[in-house]
Amino acid sequence: MAGAKEIRTKIASIKSTQKITKAMQMVAAAKMRKAQERMSSSRPYAEKMLQVISHLSHASPEYRHSYMSAERDRKRVGYIVISSDRGLCGGLNTNLFRKLAVEIRDQRKAGVETSFAVIGAKALAFFRRFGGKVMAQVTHLGDKPHIEDLIGAVRVILDAYEAGEIDAIHVAYNEFVNTMTQKPTIRQLVPIQADEESKSIKTHWDYIYEPEPKAVLDALLVRYIESLVYQAVVENGACEQSARMVAMRAATDNAGSLINELQLIYNKARQAAITQEISEIVGGAAAV
């Protein structure tokens, strides 16, 4: 019964794989909930900040910060690319990179060059493989990313913008639509696009500034950009966990159906062996 034994070990190995994928699925589900919480808890800060900024830009129209100024002529665009650190999360990173690759090609056709700030090990591996001008990188943020970890990378790209090396900053990440759907997204960060909210404000009062408005606005804008990048990182984290959860659930299901099939084959093999044995005994008895 050599065949049957082989099948049995195969079933055992698939079962242990199934246990692993099942555990990963449950871990991802728990982490996803936490990541979603983080997503919603980082929102008030950015909203509040946007309110203050739109108010400020109205109150002191004479000072336009370079982040808020009109579009420059584009020669080089900076991308902040956010990916996961680990794999086993379905097509999450691949889909994002595909979108990015198309974008890069389109930009190149239009004569625009590209630079990158990379967040996440998978994105780094991607650029290491395919080349590209990477200005800064941060990896291994863990499940609880902190804004401190992002300051450096964001700073590099903001400095490049202020120095005129790049003329716009985009961020590429996965948008969390729901547990089943993650949408690869590329969004413009800088120059900040004028939104509806800032147009609707018609106040005539102004703040007292300590120190002068320029310094306050500078500090605010840098923090605002950072908080947007942080939000994108957190959102991408939630996407990663939900994508992993879905992928691992699929893997667990697949392992289950594989085990069923093998079990059937095993039973058949066992029965065939028994039948053969009986017919051998019967044949032997008849010969006596």
Added chain:
Amino acid sequence: MAMTIHVDIVSAERAIHSGLATMVFAPGEMGELGIAPRHTALITRLKPGEVRVEKENGEMEHFYVSGGMLEVQPQMVTVLADTAVRAHDLDEAAAAEAKRRAEDALAGKSADFQYAQAQAELAEAVAQLRAIERLRKTKVS
């Protein structure tokens, strides 16, 4: 009832405090600030220090902030707290570190993005994922 002012303390990572207060104290860049209800509108940067909120029942709540921004409106105070100590040279150091890591990781790699190669390999990866998906569907049905 005593006059009150609404206080929100938020950091980039979470909302820290929200509620009514009769008085708020904050470490402004130009000196300690005491904010009573109907204070005039004001914006200032904060130094690292303590934000104290005096609640309606006279209780004091203390929050440590490592800097940030303070926005005051007559009915509302918002503290946009930093989660880390920020200073120009610290930020510069972080930036230099991020740059250095990128240079280390990509040493000797071409700065030109290989579009054709990337496209081919990504298409392959996606095709694999699709095939798995299809396999799964045909099995279920």
